[in-house]
Amino acid sequence: MVIAFLGIVGTLVSGLMTQRLAERVKSKELDHSERQRAEERQYEAKRAMAETLRACYVILNTASLDYHSELNNFWYALRAGRVTDDLRSRLDDARREHRARYSEAQMRVPDDVLATVDKVHRGLNRMYGILKRLDGGIPPRREDESLEQVHTQIVTFWDQLGEMRQIMRRSIGVPPEIA
Template sequence: MSSTVVPLVIAFLGIVGTLVSGLMTQRLAERVKSKELDHSERQRADERQYGAKRAMAEALRACYVILNTASLDYHSELNHFWHALGAGHVTDDLRSRLDDARREHRARYSEAQMQVPDDVLATIDRVHRGLNRMYGVLKRLDGGILPHGEDESLKQVHTQIVGFWDQLGEMRQIMRKSIGVSPEMP
């Protein structure tokens, strides 16, 4: 090789090396940026998923709170009505309050039917049916309609009202377990 060619080859290799290192640096930067974008997108997706789960859990919790309150109010109004019926002091105001409590409970129960898991819904359904059974008996007794059976006396309804606390407690415990507030039941 001649003395003029060697410097040209070295200069050429230097230029090519500089260009290649620039391209490699750019490719490496693109890969790092792509990984950063992928990581950011995964993180945003995880945050969206967490947010959606949290919103669903909060909606379920709110549904449980409202349903529990409506159930307790309905039960309380049934008890007030029973006392008034036994004393012979049923007023239109008491009838109206009982009917309002029933409507409120039915509305909350209807909402729960669309939100709660099936195992919780089964318990809520038993509570709903039990409250309505007591309501029907009290309304028939208030209207002077003959009882359909032995379990439709004032005494029997009172026993059902008092005993219903256990069903309300079971419903509350199952709802608490459903949202992770209470540990597994024995």
């Protein structure tokens, strides 16, 4: 009877132990699956943020280059005395587009990149102001605001645009050797 009792108890206990072990394994599998899903969500969020930042950089770089080109075109027309309403409109459109992209960048890009972007933004707008004053017949306020001086600023501004582009590229992990 004792042996039969132990056999019955052993059978019941082994069933409970097997069930308990299966519950532990299942719990570990669920925990692992949940951790894996959380890691995947985190990876996707980082990837989406990186793509959004990259897109912001591309659009801002394009707007900066367009604005710079329109400043250069306007300078040549101003020097030749051939500024048209179309040129004025194109320059103003480039300025507005750049301002919109700059405003977007202010909300998205890291502070170290924003410092350079801000420097470019201010430089472009300074040249715009000088050219518009000269176009309006307003005499220069300072020595460096002559037609020739602003041309020098436009030409040397390529370096600032290049610096901005390199900082943006580093920010998104583009290796320098690809440049």
